[in-house]
Amino acid sequence: MGRIPLWRRYARLFGADPAGDVNDELQFHLEAKVGDLIDRGWPPDTARREAERQFGDIQAVREAGERMSKEKERDKQRRDYLGACVQDLRYAFRTLRRDRGFTLITVLILALGIGANTAVFSVVNTVLLRPLPFPNAQQLTWFTSGRSLNSGLREAAGLSGVTYTVAAYEEFQRHTRSFQSVTSYDPFFGDAEYTLTGRGEPQPVASVRVAGNFFGTLGVQPALGRFFSKEETQKNGRPAVLLSYPFWRRQFGGDPTIVGQAITLNKQSVIVVGVLPASFDFGSVFSPGMKVDAYVPAVMDNLRNWGNTLAIVGRLKPGVSVTQAQEEADILFPQFKAAHPEWWGDYTSTVTGLKDFVTGKLRRSLIVLWCAVGMIMLIVCVNLSNLLLARAVARNKEFAMRRALGAGRGRLFRQLLTESLVLSSAGALLGLGFAYALTLYIAHQGSIALPLLSSVRVDGAALTWTLLITVSGAVFFGLAPGLKASAGSLQDTLKDGGQGMSSGRRHERLRSVLVVSEMALACVLLVGAGLLLRSFLNVLDVDLGFQPSRAAVIKIAYDDGNSRARRGAILQEILRNIDSIPGVESAGITDMLPLGRNRSWGLKAKGRAYRKGENLSALVRIVTPDYLSAMGMHLRKGRDFTWQDTPKSAQVVIINEAAARRFWPGEDPVGRIALVEGETRVIGVISNVREHSLEVPAGPEMYLPVTQADPEGAELVVRTKLPPEALDSSVMKTLRLLNPAQPAAELRPLQQIVDHAVSPRRFFVLLVVSFAVLGLVLASLGIYGVISYSVTRRTQEIGIRMALGATAPQVQFTVIAKALRLAVIGIAFGTIGSFVVAKWIASLLFGTRPADPATFAGIVLLLGVVSLIAGYIPARRASHIDPMIALRNN
Amino acid sequence: MSKPADLVQGTLDLLLLKIVALEPLHAWAISQRLKQVSGEILQVSDGSLYPALHKLEQDGWIKGEWKVTENGRRAKFYSLTRPGRRALEREAANWERLAGAISQVVRLNEV
Known part of the structure; x- marks a missing residue:
């Protein structure tokens, strides 16, 4: 070792040098060969050239050698590193095992922190980051009408303030150039409550009316069967229904032959044309917390005269931005309004991504x-x-x-x-x-x-x-x-x-x-x-304006043949029977409960001039006598409805304080004449009720008797000291007695709607x-x-x-x-x-x-x-x- | 000068392993030794010697070590590793089989 020159000893001080090694090796070889040749009598200068000639392509050999040595060196480093890692790991396990208490606490704390992070990330990712569960979901947009109203007025008008008439929807569909397709559904759900009969116990079927191209626009494919045909979406067309996947599994045991068969909904025979895929959950996108069982075609000609009934969803053409769509809507809707002076609203619209509409508030x-x-x-x-x-x-x-x-x-x-x-x-x-x-x-x-x-x-x-x-x-x-x-x-x-x-x-x-x-x-x-x-x-x-405690509610069904007089008789009979159940303090029926669905109609004080375009809408509830007391609402002035308010008697309305302030400021509204569908006398004023959410104060609201206006659905509210489960069977028995087709439903605490x-x-x-x-x-x-x-x-x-x-x-x-x-x-x-x-x-x-x-x-x-x-x-x-x-x- | 193609495919590895198995040598000495023990019949060109050695080294059959030669020069000495020894035995047995088979065929009497 002593004969190695000093510098050589430190030649590899800074780690391996594979290229240098190869070079040294080849150099040594050449020198050995030169020596050999000189021994054999070659002159030194030619010996060198001869040695190189004999070697051949020394550069290629060198490069190949370097490549291989470098690879080897990398391999070795990797092996060393991994070896050290394994050693470290083993050592870590050993020390941690020795310190059991410490390890346990640490891992637990970390698990809580990481678990919480993962769970919250999953929620954030699903709701906020991931696109909606539709193909090319970024093309889907949502339309909100009533942009010209201020937010307070829009809130007062409820769902009716942000939806569209069939005419507005169809005009937009016809004229738009930004959208590949524009579709709609009826977000008022209530009158699409069906009862399935003929298959065991009558079952409620919560359904949504959707336009014929609704699923196509979203890009959903049926799991079974097909979507609605053109004929099925026409007036007097063949009745058809699509089932949601969970309802199909629950009600029909996942039987694929149900497609093409007729089922009975509200006494009408309806063909099941298809089943939606399990991945499609209407409620989770459009109406959180709602379970939809079936989809029926929205027949536009039937909805035409019902005012604002449609929520519009569009699919943009590729490459068109939401801003461009907004610009187009800003041009189109005023044009429509100019062409149709009879339209109630101007339908100035806000176009947003559907994703923004669904999760923007969150x-x-x-x-x-x-x-x-x-x-x-x-x-x-x-x-x-x-x-x-x-x-x-x-x-x-x-x-x-x-x-x-x-x-x-x-x-x-x-x-x-x-x-x-x-x-x-x-x-x-x-x-x-x-x-x-x-x-x-x-x-x-x-x-x-x-x-x-x-x-x-x-x-x-x-x-x-x-x-x-x-x-x-x-x-x-x-x-x-x-x-x-x-x-x-x-x-x-x-x-x-x-x-x-x-x-x-x-x-x-x-x-x-x-x-x-x-x-x-x-x-x-x-x-x-x-x-x-x-x-x-x-x-x-x-202060909700009603008492959710000690009250329960159940969805009911009845068949009045669209006669107001008959409806009055049926509902009076139902309430009389319910009232006689021991434990029931009072009972009443409404078409829509607070904090849920709503709709609004126009309301004016007679004899007052209003500015053109002024928003005169008020939420409307169509109720029976005693509904207010069953809900625990406070009648401030005047009287409740009675069964003497019949289709033939004078038209009456009860308003809330917000409506009183809005339409009769500084006056006592009781006894005044309001203009709803016709002249209607105000007979009472109730305290404001939270309608949209607990956070938002009430806007103007009116209550009309079931005998004088047409309700959308029916919810029976029972005020009782007993827990709802105790009353459940007797209420259901009473309802079935009066209407054998009463769908199975549960008496649920009113508190649930607040919750x-x-x-x-x-x-x-x-x-x-x-x-x-x-x-x-x-x-x-x-x-x-x-x-x-x-x-x-x-x-x-x-x-x-x-x-x-x-x-x-x-x-x-x-x-x-x-x-x-x-x-x-x-x-x-x-x-x-x-x-x-x-x-x-x-x-x-x-x-x-x-x-x-x-x-x-x-x-x-x-x-x-x-x-x-x-x-x-x-x-x-x-x-x-x-x-x-x-x-x-x- | 015999070209590498003159050696039966794969036999160069066998020869190198065998020579290195006798004693650790540097590349120059390996080529000299090969020439010498085969009576100058087997010659390997420098251009194929080094790639073959490097390949064997990368495969882990031989390993190189820098040592000083008898005349004080620093050279890379190759020696056989444990997997190399197993490979040598395998290759040698293969060779025996192959060579035996070939000579049997060659010795067939023509009729």
Whole structure:
């Protein structure tokens, strides 16, 4: 070895050099050959050329050799790396198994954080990010009419204010150039309530009237059979029905031969022409929370004279943008209005992507949810970083030993990152389990009025997301401990008793910073959740205008042959029988309940001049006598309807206070004449009822008797002290007695319609609040961990102090003060952050100011108390330290 | 000069493995040794020697090590690895079979 020149020894100092090796080898060969040739008598200069000639294409050999050597080198590096990884992994498993408690807690915390993130991402992805479940869904658009009205008036007009007449729909269909196809459905659902008879117990069939090209426009293919033929969508055409997949499975046992057979709906024989695919869920897209059983053709000629009855959906031509479609609508609808002066509205329209219509309103809430869950992940990471730091300190000696034995810093760092990765992967696996359970649960919450919720599942995108947060989380929380462990002076650690004062203090500073940030994050999360919770409670506290408790409702069917007189007699008979059931206090019937479907008609005060184009619509409910009392609505003035209000008697109407203010400002409307269909006398005024949602105050509203106007559907409301289940059978028996075709239905608590209306808010609040609580627990664990560790580290110091006369309360005070100092700094930062966040979520709040002092004060107090407890436990331990033992130890 | 095609396909590997099996050698010595033991019959050109050696090395049958030659030069010495030894046995047995079969055919008496 001594004969190798010095520079040669270091030739490979900077790692392998495969190209150099090949070159050296070939060079050696040539030189050997030259020597050989010279020995045989060749002159040196020609010997060199001869050697090269004999070799042939030396360049090709060199390149091939280099290629192979490089590959070999790469292989070797990869093998080394993998080998080291396996070694690291094995070591990580071994250490983690030794520290079972630590591992368990860490994995659990990670599982909660990652699981929550995956579940929320699945929801966000399904509702917000993924396109609607139709081919080329980005081409689908939604039309909202009534753009010329201000939002208050549009709200007052309800669904009727944003829908279209058949004439407007057909005109647009004829003239548009931006759309490949324009279709529509009847969003008023109510009068498309059918009863299926002749197949066991009469069954209600919730159906939707759709235009003939509805499914074609959406790009849905039938699972069985076909869609409606042209003839079936014409007036007096052959009656046809399409079944939804779940209804087909439930009612017909998934029998494929049902296609082509006739079934009896409302005593009429109707041909089943097809079954929709399982993937098509009308409710989840167009009417969240609604289950649709069947689809019937919307016969335009029948709907023509019914006013605004259609919701329009269009499919854009390829390459046409929503903006271009909007521009076209802005030109077309005024033209139509000019051509048809008899039209009631001008149908100025807002064109939006269908996706925006379906989920646009949820965007803010979902993003808030996403951020909340992201903050949870941050808190989890900070918390774990903290835990691992504490562990790194405990393992200082181990690391120092390994470094003394030759492990590089990089290697130690890698080792710690491997541990973090193992932990976070285990957390992710468990978290995925949580997420699967949670998404499954969410997807089966049919009662939550959120679109697309039924299709929420942990899919490939969610798994990718999980992988991403798992890895980035591991790097994030493994970084600080890793750097700490691989840095630091080797000698100090080995010399020192394992609790080096200076490095220990630096550690503690870092850990304190982590705890403070954790506290701040938890504070922001809690304030946000607190504000949302308060808003939710405010919403629940709203005066609905009716009493949902102690009342139940059931859908009923009857056959009046379109005679108002007969309808009066039938409904009076039904109510008389229901009233006689023991336990029933009062009963009434309406066509539409509050917080559900609605429609609006024109209303004017007689003798008043109105500006042209002024919106004069009011929601209309067609009800029986006693409906108001069964609902627990307050009749402010005048009287309720009676059965003496017949088709032949004077026309009467009851209005709400909003209508009274709108049409008879400053006057007593009772006894005045209103213009509805004809002259109608106002006989009563009721308190406003929340109609659209709990958050939106009521607009003008009127109630007409069933004997003087035509209802759309019938809901029987029963006020009773008994629980609805107790009455269910007797009510159903009574109804069947009067109408054998009464479909099977359940008497459900009236509270359900309120619950349904607040379900989205409840859903978000529940999630955000549970995340906030999780954040609080993690933050208090963090503060506890740091204080507890500092007590352990200072056992000796505390012992000395106590030996010198410090009392237990004094010791406790110092420890608690330390905890509170961290908490106060964290809370201070958190409060500042909370103000920013509160401003951002202001639009989601209800009856709560973003800077609500009560919420802020409450959260600050809560965090203070929790940190006090988290500090008190180690403080107690500190005050129990026996000076003798503490001093003798070490 | 015999061209590589003169060697039966695949036998170059066998020859190289065999020579290296006797003692670790550098490439130059391998070609010299091959010439010498075969009585100058088997000659391998430099242009095919190196690719063959590198290929064997990449396959893990031989491994190269930088050592100093007797006259103080640094050269890459190839030696047989454990998988290389197994490969050599396999190849040698194959060769015996093949050579035996060929000579049987060649020795057939013409009628």
